[in-house]
Amino acid sequence: MGNGMLSQEEIDALLRGTNTPEPPAVEPAAEFNDMEKDAIGEIANISMGTAATTLSQLLGKKVDITTPKVDVTDAEQVRKDYPIPSVIVDVKYKAGIEGSNFLILSQRDASVIVDLMMGGDGKNPSPELSELQISGISEAMNQMMGSAATSMSTMFKSMVDITPPQLVLNDFGSVEGGAHEFFAPGEPLIRISFRMVVEDVIDSILIQVIPIDVAKGMVAKLLGSMDSPVPQVTAPVQPQPRAQSAIPLNPPPQQNQTSSSGYAQPQPNYPPTSVQPAQFAPLRPTNLKVNQDNLGLILDVPLQVSVELGKAKKTIKEILELGPGSVIELDRLAGEPVDMIVNGKLVAKCEVVVINETFGIRITDIVLPSERMTTIQ
Incomplete structure (x- = not known):
C-alpha cells in the first residue's frame, strides 16, 4: 500500500477480518494420468508376479499376489491408511533406474515368512522380530526384489539392478514412527496395493510405494522399449555339403542376383552336378599309447583328495538347533x-x-x- 492504494490481497484480508493476506495456494503436484497408472500397474503386476514365484520357492508354499490397485497419495495418507507395526523394505536401484521404492508389509507377515523359511508351519509367529529373523526376511526380500529387477530388465530391454534391500521396523500408528521418516512432507507418491495370500497362513495387503518421479521414469522406460524397433537379424546362407562336381573351379564371372529376402539365388546355365555317396574306411579299435614324456609335464600338479563319509539334508531351523553333542544321521x-x-x-x-x-x-x-x-x- 505504498502508493495509497489497497492491493487485492489486502482487500480480501480486510473482508476476512484479518490484516494478514491469505498465503498463495500451493502448486498441485505433477499429475499422473490414467495411462501412466495403467503402465506402472502393469510393471508392478509382472515384476511382483515374478517375486511371488521366488517367495513361493523359498517358503515351499503357494504364493498368490492379486492384480494391483494404483493411486496417487502422500506420506501422511500412507501413515493413516496403514496404522500397524510394519516392516519397510527400502530398495535402491543402482542400474537402469534412478531412485528407490519401498515395500511395506506387516511385522506379523514378516514373522510368518521367516517361520516358514526356518521349517515352521507359520501358524504361531513371534510377536517381535529378532536379529536372526530380520536377517532371514532381508534375504527373502533380496531374492524377491532381485527377481523383480530381472523381470523389469526384460520389460525395459535394458539392465536393471538393485542394491541389497535395507529393512526398517516402523510403527506408522505411533507418534514417533511415520512415513515422514522416509518421504518429504507433501511429496507425491504412487501407492500400489496388492493382496498377498500364502495358502492358509497369510492373507493381507502388501504395499509398494514409489516416488512419482521414479514412477514416471519407469513408465518412460517401458514406453521407450515398446517404441524401439526390434533389430532385424538376417540369417546367413548355409553352406552346402561339398561333393564331386563337374562344375569348373573358375567359372566365368556373372552378375549376382539377389531376391527381395536377401538370399542369393542360384545361377542358371550351370552344367548338371554329379553327386556320389561318400566312402569311409571301416573303423577298427586301437590301443592308444600314452606318451610318458608328455604325462611327465603334469605329474607334479597338486590335487585335492578328500573322503566323504556320508551326507544329510537339514532345514535352517534344524541347523540352528545344533550344538555340542548333537548327533546327525547320515545316508550311509x-x-x-x-x-x-x-x-x-x-x-x-x-x-x-x-x-x-x-x-x-x-x-x-x-x-x-x-x-x-x-x-x-
Whole structure:
C-alpha cells in the first residue's frame, strides 16, 4: 500500500477480518494420468508376479499376489491408511533406474515368512522380530526384489539392478514412527496395493510405494522399449555339403542376383552336378599309447583328495538347533564303503583303516571311466 492504494490481497484480508493476506495456494503436484497408472500397474503386476514365484520357492508354499490397485497419495495418507507395526523394505536401484521404492508389509507377515523359511508351519509367529529373523526376511526380500529387477530388465530391454534391500521396523500408528521418516512432507507418491495370500497362513495387503518421479521414469522406460524397433537379424546362407562336381573351379564371372529376402539365388546355365555317396574306411579299435614324456609335464600338479563319509539334508531351523553333542544321521550304513573324491570327482570306493593312531583309507574299488563321466555330468 505504498502508493495509497489497497492491493487485492489486502482487500480480501480486510473482508476476512484479518490484516494478514491469505498465503498463495500451493502448486498441485505433477499429475499422473490414467495411462501412466495403467503402465506402472502393469510393471508392478509382472515384476511382483515374478517375486511371488521366488517367495513361493523359498517358503515351499503357494504364493498368490492379486492384480494391483494404483493411486496417487502422500506420506501422511500412507501413515493413516496403514496404522500397524510394519516392516519397510527400502530398495535402491543402482542400474537402469534412478531412485528407490519401498515395500511395506506387516511385522506379523514378516514373522510368518521367516517361520516358514526356518521349517515352521507359520501358524504361531513371534510377536517381535529378532536379529536372526530380520536377517532371514532381508534375504527373502533380496531374492524377491532381485527377481523383480530381472523381470523389469526384460520389460525395459535394458539392465536393471538393485542394491541389497535395507529393512526398517516402523510403527506408522505411533507418534514417533511415520512415513515422514522416509518421504518429504507433501511429496507425491504412487501407492500400489496388492493382496498377498500364502495358502492358509497369510492373507493381507502388501504395499509398494514409489516416488512419482521414479514412477514416471519407469513408465518412460517401458514406453521407450515398446517404441524401439526390434533389430532385424538376417540369417546367413548355409553352406552346402561339398561333393564331386563337374562344375569348373573358375567359372566365368556373372552378375549376382539377389531376391527381395536377401538370399542369393542360384545361377542358371550351370552344367548338371554329379553327386556320389561318400566312402569311409571301416573303423577298427586301437590301443592308444600314452606318451610318458608328455604325462611327465603334469605329474607334479597338486590335487585335492578328500573322503566323504556320508551326507544329510537339514532345514535352517534344524541347523540352528545344533550344538555340542548333537548327533546327525547320515545316508550311509555302518561298514559301507566311503567315497574318495579327487578335485570334486568320485574316483574310488574305500574302507576306513587306522594307521599309527591316524585315520586312513584302503582303496577297494576304482570307479570305471564311464561311471566317472556320469558323476561329471
